[in-house]
Amino acid sequence: MDALEAIRDKGLRLTPQRRLVYAALAEHAGHATADQLCSAISLKVPGFQRTTVYRTLDLLVELGLARRVQLGHASAYEAVRDGSELHQHLVCEVCGSTTDIWVPQLLDGVRTATSQIGFELDQVELVGHGRCRACARQLA
Ligand SMILES: [Zn+2]
Ligand SMILES: [Zn+2]
Incomplete structure (x- = not known):
């Protein structure tokens, strides 16, 4: 199933912000920290809320669309393929x-x-x- 379909499937609103965070994660080769994703997204959408990125990443992990890798003090994320x-x-x-x-x-x-x-x-x-x-x- 397509990842964005999966979000829809779980009855969650597919907000443009969530789409953007997922797309940034999927485009990122390898593992991305929340900070890296924030920077990538703010290039496209200046002023994008960091808290939205963090909250969406939690949601994507919960839905099984992203995986969190614990790097000691920080976390990295990757899209689940x-x-x-x-x-x-x-x-x-x-x-x-x-x-x-x-x-x-x-x-x-x-x-x-x-x-x-x-x-x-x-x-x-x-x-x-x-x-x-x-x-x-x-x-x-
Ligand atoms: Zn990995
Ligand atoms: Zn090294």
Whole structure:
């Protein structure tokens, strides 16, 4: 289902502001902080309310249209695409970049372990912290 259709489907008003925030997120390659999205949107719509961006991001996460990645002190967001809920994240402590990794075995292991104790699992959030290849090279 189209993401904007999904918003409509949940009975929520598809306000132009919500459309704009979702479009900015979908256009952003990789992971965007709320601040980055605010800057991108204010280029198109000067004076756009920051609180609207924050509130809409919360809503998109709630609807399963966006995913929040916890980066320690800050959060980044990404639009959910087909199968993208299966990836996990690596965060570089030096440059702050976020890298996607696919580790299906990890998810299988967690599913097996949780079902053994009768836990109903919705999702797994794994965030690995360290240094990206470029930063690790520079520090070596
Ligand atoms: Zn780095
Ligand atoms: Zn990601």
